[in-house]
Amino acid sequence: MEVSTLLTSYVARVERGLDQLLPAAESRPARLHTAMRYSLQAGGKRLRPVLVLAAAELFPAEGRPDPLPAAVAVECVHTYSLIHDDLPCMDNDDLRRGRPTVHKAFDEATALLAGDALLTHAFALLATGYGAQPALATALVRELGAAAGSRQLIGGQMEDLLAEKKADATPEELEFIHLHKTAAMISASLVMGAIIGGADQTAVEALRTAGRHLGLAFQIIDDILDATTDTATLGKTAGKDAKAGKTTFVQLHGLDASRRFAGEHTQKAVAALARLPGDTAFLSSLAHDMGQRAR
DSSP: OOHHHHHHHHHHHHHHHHHHHSOOTTSSSHHHHHHHHHHHTSOOOOHHHHHHHHHHTTSOOTTOOOSHHHHHHHHHHHHHHHHHHTSTTTTOOSEETTEEOHHHHSOHHHHHHHHHHHHHHHHHHHHHHTTTSHHHHHHHHHHHHHHHSTTTHHHHHHHHHHTTTOTTOOHHHHHHHHIIIIIHHHHHHHHHHHHHHTOOHHHHHHHHHHHHHHHHHHHHHHHHHHHHSOHHHHTSOTTHHHHHTOOOHHHHHOHHHHHHHHHHHHHHHHHHHTTSSSOOHHHHHHHHHHHHTTO
């Protein structure tokens, strides 16, 4: 199957899962559940849940559990982080995924609670979706909890806020932000798929390494696009990083070096994928396609 066809198939599967595994919009309190769905079903690349599905399918073990609940859980955590990032106390953005952010479409309190609800729902999905296999459920909760916690995703966001308007920010500080705010969840997505597939530790660590490099490349490319493209293309406010005085790869290294760094991390991700068993063509092609966005 061609990469584009397989990607479309994965995304459609994720969209069905989001609809099936989230509380109905009319469930009381309807305003909260409508807000959760408003953000979660607004589209987007669905990169993280697709990585869960694709990584699981590298390991076609007999009786392998369905990776869809884990994929939806990852997307719930990702979307919660976007809702909270957009709040006035954080990045204060009006646009996300091509439509008004949740605090603009509803209100700030509803946005805060919708993000909270998506975060907690993610772990409920792992507990219920894999409840018949407690060891698997525990491993998935451990992986997602670590990636989403104060030492990774939330810690990266804190460091990102601290780096705003910081004239002497260092490359090491910037890499810490990107590794923790972005790469941690991309890496966890691949690892969670591998855990569901029954991968051995060597394969898990290869995917963790691939995810770290893929995440760094992804965020560097986002920095480039923020500086070079328009709001309609991005689906969020373009040029906002520079206006806010944020520390980015473009601000520290310039466009040419940033493009080079993105390419280097893409190649390292592909090299890590090449060490895996099974057909990694889809994941490798996905990594290369992501890299093409900034050219």
